[in-house]
Amino acid sequence: MADIIRLLPDHVANQIAAGEVVQRPSSVVKELVENAIDAGATEIQLIIKDGGKTLIQVVDNGKGMSGTDARLSFERHATSKIQKAEDLFNLHTKGFRGEALASIAAIAHVEMLTRTEDDDIGTKIKIEGSKIVSQEVVVAPKGTSMLVKNLFFNIPARRNFLKSDQVEFRHITDEFHRISLAHPQVAFNFYNNGSDVFQLPATDFRKRIVHIFGRKTDEKLVPVDEETHVVKISGYIQKPEFAKKSRGEQFFFANNRFIKSPYLHHAILGAFEGVIRPGTHPGYFLNLEVDPGTIDINIHPTKTEVKFDDEHTLYAMLKSTVKHSLGQFNVVPALDFEQNQNLDTPYSYKNKQVGIPQVVVDSTFNPFETVQPSRGNSGGGYSKPKVDGWESLYTGIETNTDTSASHLEFESEVVNSSIFDNEKDSVEHTTTTFQLRKKYIITTIKSGMVVINQSRAHQRVLYENFLKNITIKEAVSQQLLFPLSLSFSPGEINILKEIKENLCTVGFVFGEIAEDGVEISGVPVLVVESEVQMIMEQLISDFQQEIPGDSFSQSDMLAKTLAKTLSVKTGETLDEFSQVKLVNDLFACKETTLSPFNKRVYVTITENDIERKFI
Numbered sequence: 001m002a003d004i005i006r007l008l009p010d011h012v013a014n015q016i017a018a019g020e021v022v023q024r025p026s027s028v029v030k031e032l033v034e035n036a037i038d039a040g041a042t043e044i045q046l047i048i049k050d051g052g053k054t055l056i057q058v059v060d061n062g063k064g065m066s067g068t069d070a071r072l073s074f075e076r077h078a079t080s081k082i083q084k085a086e087d088l089f090n091l092h093t094k095g096f097r098g099e100a101l102a103s104i105a106a107i108a109h110v111e112m113l114t115r116t117e118d119d120d121i122g123t124k125i126k127i128e129g130s131k132i133v134s135q136e137v138v139v140a141p142k143g144t145s146m147l148v149k150n151l152f153f154n155i156p157a158r159r160n161f162l163k164s165d166q167v168e169f170r171h172i173t174d175e176f177h178r179i180s181l182a183h184p185q186v187a188f189n190f191y192n193n194g195s196d197v198f199q200l201p202a203t204d205f206r207k208r209i210v211h212i213f214g215r216k217t218d219e220k221l222v223p224v225d226e227e228t229h230v231v232k233i234s235g236y237i238q239k240p241e242f243a244k245k246s247r248g249e250q251f252f253f254a255n256n257r258f259i260k261s262p263y264l265h266h267a268i269l270g271a272f273e274g275v276i277r278p279g280t281h282p283g284y285f286l287n288l289e290v291d292p293g294t295i296d297i298n299i300h301p302t303k304t305e306v307k308f309d310d311e312h313t314l315y316a317m318l319k320s321t322v323k324h325s326l327g328q329f330n331v332v333p334a335l336d337f338e339q340n341q342n343l344d345t346p347y348s349y350k351n352k353q354v355g356i357p358q359v360v361v362d363s364t365f366n367p368f369e370t371v372q373p374s375r376g377n378s379g380g381g382y383s384k385p386k387v388d389g390w391e392s393l394y395t396g397i398e399t400n401t402d403t404s405a406s407h408l409e410f411e412s413e414v415v416n417s418s419i420f421d422n423e424k425d426s427v428e429h430t431t432t433t434f435q436l437r438k439k440y441i442i443t444t445i446k447s448g449m450v451v452i453n454q455s456r457a458h459q460r461v462l463y464e465n466f467l468k469n470i471t472i473k474e475a476v477s478q479q480l481l482f483p484l485s486l487s488f489s490p491g492e493i494n495i496l497k498e499i500k501e502n503l504c505t506v507g508f509v510f511g512e513i514a515e516d517g518v519e520i521s522g523v524p525v526l527v528v529e530s531e532v533q534m535i536m537e538q539l540i541s542d543f544q545q546e547i548p549g550d551s552f553s554q555s556d557m558l559a560k561t562l563a564k565t566l567s568v569k570t571g572e573t574l575d576e577f578s579q580v581k582l583v584n585d586l587f588a589c590k591e592t593t594l595s596p597f598n599k600r601v602y603v604t605i606t607e608n609d610i611e612r613k614f615i
């Protein structure tokens, strides 16, 4: 039999390898900007078009390349950064594999213009799909400009796999955040489709964070500083009260390189435990400086995962350092979730006059009557006295108009005894219901009983409701007495702008949208003012993962997020009226068996099922 093994031609091998290095436009941005930093640039410009699909250009004022080096730089494993294996253990540069330029040139049209300080004249090279198209001697400024056009032009499958321009733009922005945070002493300019995205002057770490995430960030930062023989930890954490629904602002840098480390992240979570609201994420910007010999960045081609020699020590140190900072800046005692919230008096009530409590007697109440589910009626004399909402715990206490909602929002999240405001919405098909473990509602049907997951059922009801509002564009919105000013980072504002139209159809009314904040003057009727910030954050965080391309899926996602955020949760006590209404609303839905997230809403247990158990 003839031999069948062949060596792949270089351009094919390059294309295959390119798949590892270049997953999407943001990978090209990362490689090119890191090369510019390795070349000692103090000023870097990033210019992109159409989410980087059409054009990515990185211009630096670094050391440039000679004509020969310029040509060689496109060869696989051509690098000026390491020479021998041992060098891998003493890395001070971002790159070292010598693969990036070869990979990029294999799958795009590339033009490089470069000149070193010592040369009078520069070099221009055009290369397309690994083939050199031209190399000329030209006049050029000192430094290097890399222009990458038509990414994946020769791999249609990869090109089609790319997401919308906005999504790719977002990935590039994420990458830009990481690199520019790791190098505050380098000035960066970033342009997208001809307009400014970021103009970042050379500065220090704190100011760089503020320039990127907005003016308001400054007051949220708490410094972290610790040095031992193993590691130097520096940077900032965000005060716990600013913990967000989205995970956006979490950055670890190891020796000026952005890294991902679920393990070390866990250490931070540990330090924040008990001082942030459940379901929110602490923000942090932390630099770890370790001996380059004790860190291995070679385990992943995209190089964000690293391995530290002594991870356990690092973990413990990180946790205690962050805890220390939280304590030192007195940010811990302000919030304490360990306390029994039922016994807790909201701060704003502390200094108020106590008046005589009003006792409301239901004169129509007759303990021998059959159960009439209606709010405020204790129903049959066996249930414990009902509380309309946590507010009624404080009846008789003079309220003051300055009772700021932010003080109360934790309490109001805990017990929501009534989810339906309109009690006149009388229930036609009355059934007897029972709440089990603050999680299920049990009701009877002809053949037996139904056990309904309260949270999923409510999600289904809200979801269909919101979707209907969006479709018929007839949302009911409540005007806020004072417009709310919420601050967001420029990136978050961009997302808000994209989904704004849809938000309006569900009842949000927007005032001015500035660069780092937004004014909200109206909200959907179901939304409580104190929850607006949380809801917006949840929305942004969901859409950050992915903005659906067409408007239908965008509406769908919006309805889902709102349903998820506003639904009653497990652990909430529902009064009988609410239970019955929920059951009836659920069974009036188009789809009743599945939640918007495809989870089973209820199970039925028939009389037969029960009887079988008694055999």
Ligand code: ADP
Pocket: 031, 035, 036, 039, 060, 062, 063, 064, 065, 073, 074, 078, 079, 080, 081, 094, 095, 096, 097, 098, 099, 100, 101, 102, 143, 144
């Ligand atoms: P690596 O960065 O891993 O060495 P690359 O393929 O990214 O591999 O680059 C190959 C070589 O080209 C680098 O080692 C460097 O010598 C040179 N080079 C790339 N980009 C630049 C630049 N912007 N300025 C100067 N030299 C560069």
Ligand code: MG
Pocket: 031, 034, 035, 094, 095, 096, 098, 100, 101
């Ligand atoms: Mg490189």
